[in-house]
Amino acid sequence: MESEERYGVAVLRALDVEPTTASRVDVSRAVSDGRRRRLIRRWARIGGCAAVTAVAVASVPLVAGALRGEDPTVGDSIAATPPPATQPAVTPPTACTVSRLPIPGGHPMALVTGADPTGRLLLGRAYPEGNKGRYPVVIWENGVPRTVDVPGADQALRDANTAGVAVGSGWGDAGPVPYVYRDGKVSVLPGVPTGEAVAINEAGVIIGQSSGSPDSAPVVWRSATEPATYLPMPSGWTGNVVAVGEDGSVLALLRAAGRKVPQAYLWGPDGRGRTLPKPSENEYFRPYSIQRNLAYGVAYSEEAFAMGGRDRSATPVRLDLTTGQYTRLPDVPMIPSDANGSGWLVGSNERGQAAMSAGKGMITLPDLDNHKSSTANIASTVSEDGRIVAGQADDANEVIQPVVWNCQ
Amino acid sequence: MKDAWEQEYVEYVTARLPALRRLACLLCGDEHRADDIVQDAITKLYVHWDKARAATNLDAYVRTVLVRTFVDEKRLAWSRVRLFASAPDRPNRVDIGVDDRTAVRAALSGLPARQQAVLVLRFLYDLRVAEVSEILGCSEGTVKSQTYHGLATLRQVLGDRSNAMAWTE
Numbered sequence: 393m394e395s396e397e398r399y400g401v402a403v404l405r406a407l408d409v410e411p412t413t414a415s416r417v418d419v420s421r422a423v424s425d426g427r428r429r430r431l432i433r434r435w436a437r438i439g440g441c442a443a444v445t446a447v448a449v450a451s452v453p454l455v456a457g458a459l460r461g462e463d464p465t466v467g468d469s470i471a472a473t474p475p476p477a478t479q480p481a482v483t484p485p486t487a488c489t490v491s492r493l494p495i496p497g498g499h500p501m502a503l504v505t506g507a508d509p510t511g512r513l514l515l516g517r518a519y520p521e522g523n524k525g526r527y528p529v530v531i532w533e534n535g536v537p538r539t540v541d542v543p544g545a546d547q548a549l550r551d552a553n554t555a556g557v558a559v560g561s562g563w564g565d566a567g568p569v570p571y572v573y574r575d576g577k578v579s580v581l582p583g584v585p586t587g588e589a590v591a592i593n594e595a596g597v598i599i600g601q602s603s604g605s606p607d608s609a610p611v612v613w614r615s616a617t618e619p620a621t622y623l624p625m626p627s628g629w630t631g632n633v634v635a636v637g638e639d640g641s642v643l644a645l646l647r648a649a650g651r652k653v654p655q656a657y658l659w660g661p662d663g664r665g666r667t668l669p670k671p672s673e674n675e676y677f678r679p680y681s682i683q684r685n686l687a688y689g690v691a692y693s694e695e696a697f698a699m700g701g702r703d704r705s706a707t708p709v710r711l712d713l714t715t716g717q718y719t720r721l722p723d724v725p726m727i728p729s730d731a732n733g734s735g736w737l738v739g740s741n742e743r744g745q746a747a748m749s750a751g752k753g754m755i756t757l758p759d760l761d762n763h764k765s766s767t768a769n770i771a772s773t774v775s776e777d778g779r780i781v782a783g784q785a786d787d788a789n790e791v792i793q794p795v796v797w798n799c800q
Numbered sequence: 801m802k803d804a805w806e807q808e809y810v811e812y813v814t815a816r817l818p819a820l821r822r823l824a825c826l827l828c829g830d831e832h833r834a835d836d837i838v839q840d841a842i843t844k845l846y847v848h849w850d851k852a853r854a855a856t857n858l859d860a861y862v863r864t865v866l867v868r869t870f871v872d873e874k875r876l877a878w879s880r881v882r883l884f885a886s887a888p889d890r891p892n893r894v895d896i897g898v899d900d901r902t903a904v905r906a907a908l909s910g911l912p913a914r915q916q917a918v919l920v921l922r923f924l925y926d927l928r929v930a931e932v933s934e935i936l937g938c939s940e941g942t943v944k945s946q947t948y949h950g951l952a953t954l955r956q957v958l959g960d961r962s963n964a965m966a967w968t969e
Contacts, residue, residue, distance in 0.1 A: 397923075400951055403962050404923035406900040407908070411825045416835040419813050419842065423806060426846025526939060545941045563945045630956060647956070 482734050482777050484751035485799030490758045490785065493794040496537045497528060502794045503784040505560075507773035508552040509594070509732075511780025514773070515549040515558055516794050531558065531573075535796065542571055542578055549573060551591040557616065559589035559598050570600050572616045583619030584611060591636045599636045608632060610644050610659075623659050631657070637682040641713075645678060653694050654678065658687070658713065669716045671709055677718075679711070681731040687711040688731040691720070708737065724749045729783075730773045738771035738781050746771040746785070746797065750778050757797045760785035771797065809849050812858070813842050820866055826920050827870045829905045841866040864935045867921065871913045871936065907957040915950035918943055 495502045495518050502518040512534055517527040529542045529549055542549065544562025549571075552558035558573040559581070567586030571578050581589055584602035592598045598613040602620065610633045611620035623642060625631075628649030635643045640661040645654050656668040656677040671677050671691035679689035691709045708721040708728050721737075726747045728739035736750040744763035748755050748771060759769050765786065772783040781797040820841065824834035844865050845852055855861040908916055914936065921927045921935060922943075929947075933940045955962060 396947075396951055399955070399962070400919060400923040400947070403904055403954060403958065404908075404919055406904040407826060407829070407920075408924055409901070411821050411831050411834065413831045415817060415821055416832070417817055417821065417838045417842070419810055419817075422813070422839060422842040422846055423810065425843045426849075429843065429847045545939050546945060563941055565941075567945070567948070 484736070485748075485755075485778050488748075488755075488757055488781070488797045488799040490760050490795055490797050491535075492760060492785075492787075493532050493535060493782075493796055494537050495794065496530060496539050499528065501792050502530060503792050504772050504782045504794050504796075505548045506550045506552060506558070507775070507780075507782055508554050508556070508558075509776045510554055511773070511775030511777075511782065511796075512554075513552050513556060513558070514782045514794075514796065515552055515560075517548050519792075529560070530794075532794075532796075540573055540578060542573070544569060547571075550589070553592050553594050553596065555594075555596070557592060557596060559592045559600070561588035561600075568603055572598065572613075574616060579616070581613050581616065581620065583613070583621075587611065587620070589613070590633050593636045593638050593640070595638070595640070597636055597640050599633045599642050601632055610642065612640075612642065623663065624665055626665075634679050635682045637661075637684070641682060643679050643682045643687055656687070656689070656711075668711065668713075669718075671707075671711075671718045671720075677709065677711065680729065682713075683731055683733050683735065685713045686735065687713055688728065688735075688737065690727065691718070710735065721749070724754060726754075729771065732774045732776050732778060734776075734778060736774055736778050738774040738783075740767070740770040740783075744768035746781070746783055748774065748778075748781060748799075757781065760793060760795050761788045762786060762790075764790065769795075805849070808853065809846060812853075813845065816859070816862065820862065823863065823866060823920075823925075824870065826924055827867065827917060829909055837866065837870050841869045844869065860935075867917050867935050868937070871917050903958060904954075904962075907954050910957065911950050911953055914938075915946045915953075918946040919950045919954075922947060 493502070493504070493514065493516070497518060497520070499518040499520045502516050504514055504516045506515040507513060514532040516530045516532070518530055519527060526545050527547055529540045529547050530537050531540055531549070540549070542560060542562045544564045547560065547562035549558040549560035556574065559571065561568045561570050563569070568588045570581040570584065570587045570589040572581050572589065581598065581600070587600055587602040589598050589600035596615050598616065600611055600613070601608045602611050602622070608630055609625060610623040610631065612623060613620050625646070626648065629646050631644055631646030631654070633642055633644045637643070642659040644657045646657045647654050653676045656679050657665060658668055659665045668677060668687070674694050675691045676694055677689050677691055679687045681688040688708070688710055691707045706727065708724045708726070710719045710721060711717070712719070724737055726739040726741040728737040731737050734750070736748060738746070738748045741747045744765055744767060745759065746757040746769040748757060757769065757771060763769055768786040770783045770785070771781045774781050779799050781799065783795060784792050785795045787793050817838070820838045821834055824837045825831055828834050828837060841862070845862055852858060852861050908919065911919070917936060918932055921932045922929070929940045929943045933943045936943065
């Protein structure tokens with residue numbers, strides 16, 4: 393660790409300079425804003441509690457296209473076409489209600505970190521008051537919570553399959569430890585010195601990465617008891633896995649040695665890897681979900697990446713893995729976080745509302761309380777039938793609550 | 801009475817502003833955004849001034865408020881969530897040719913906010929693991945893990961450049 397410290401000091405020292413511009417900080421404004429906040433806090437203590445819980449369930453009909461705020465006829469009509477479905481068609485939902493998921497132990501804050509494909513099981517973690525980096529991991533089964541003791545710090549379960557097997561990690565003495573939860577027990581996934589488990593499919597294939605210093609390498613556990621096998625990587629590449637398909641395909645975001653931007657990568661069911669095409673000459677693809685032969689993700693500008701800033705040109709896209717063709721989804725003005733087999737996407741928009749794109753239109757999910765901040769409401773998972781969407785939402789005090797949107 | 805209370809706050813904050821701006825700048829690398837962070841932090845400080853002025857180490861208390869304002873709990877949510885936050889969750893590959901400061905800043909700003917805070921506090925402010933864990937409200941193990949992850953990514957992104965920096969004294 394000593395050489396690590398030396399490295400950290402030497403590198404960070406390059407930043408050690410004084411601000412060069414005049415201060416815009418306004419102390420008198422802090423006083424006036426602070427006065428107002430003190431007043432609001434006092435009011436909240438007197439009569440706020442009942443009001444806060446009363447608005448936790450709100451039913452809002454979903455109106456296709458209502459979110460867009462632009463001419464619905466504008467845009468690429470092909471992009472709005474749902475992907476070819478090989479599964480029985482599911483009708484898109486038309487109305488959703490939001491409810492707060494109960495947090496066991498009376499902790500003030502929790503969020504959803506994953507779900508099984510049906511939405512019956514929701515995964516999350518709670519943040520105890522004055523937390524010290526250890527989080528009670530929570531599984532909600534049909535909305536009823538139970539805590540799971542995942543060892544270590546910074547613990548989380550990130551994915552589950554319909555059989556109720558969940559995977560994740562916790563931070564142990566030597567680094568992250570990959571865990572699997574099944575039959576009520578947490579056990580270590582074998583075969584890596586340190587690492588994380590990221591996703592599991594219906595067949596029980598688990599993907600993750602070994603995190604040997606300094607590089608991380610994608611791995612697969614063919615089952616919860618078999619040792620990890622390393623996925624073949626081009627020499628000098630590093631990166632992280634993103635999702636596993638039902639056929640065992642593994643989607644990853646890698647960084648090639650000497651290349652500027654990340655590269656989406658896919659290992660087929662036979663374990664053979666290939667780089668995925670780019671959305672365009674000046675963009676790279678950041679995938680987050682694989683559904684049959686389709687990968688979902690976001691196309692980002694390489695220029696914005698190089699500058700390190702916020703990328704307002706980001707566009708949700710769908711990549712056909714068989715043909716290599718991208719379909720842009722300009723009708724989906726949000727950053728998606730999950731997709732289901734029908735190609736319905738959930739995420740959140742820049743106004744801080746949770747949103748879903750199901751079938752033809754874009755639909756806004758009701759706030760738990762407000763969308764004052766751009767991260768106030770986030771839909772993180774969507775079930776295969778599109779009826780259960782889960783995520784996180786700010787309450788009246790802007791404390792993150794775990795929520796589920798039940799859709800009809 | 802109220803006036804004296806407020807006067808005390810104003811005097812304290814005014815005196816501490818340069819130090820607070822410097823810390824905020826080092827954390828976020830952008831003087832404009834740093835001012836917003838300081839503004840938010842001192843507003844919070846006003847709200848809690850009763851408690852803060854009684855703190856045994858007021859400077860440390862304020863520093864904690866500022867760092868936590870920067871980190872913002874929401875960024876603990878999944879990396880995808882961070883896409884909307886101004887700190888991208890991806891390492892920024894750095895071009896050869898820019899100066900070290902620009903290169904390190906670009907690499908650092910690609911880390912999650914909490915890792916950035918850990919690296920700045922540990923290696924620029926020379927704080928011990930225990931102190932950083934107090935500031936961030938997390939375990940020492942988490943500080944170590946964030947340090948490890950953060951440095952590994954910096955190494956990866958900065959490559960040979962950073963090794964050269966580490967060995968030129």
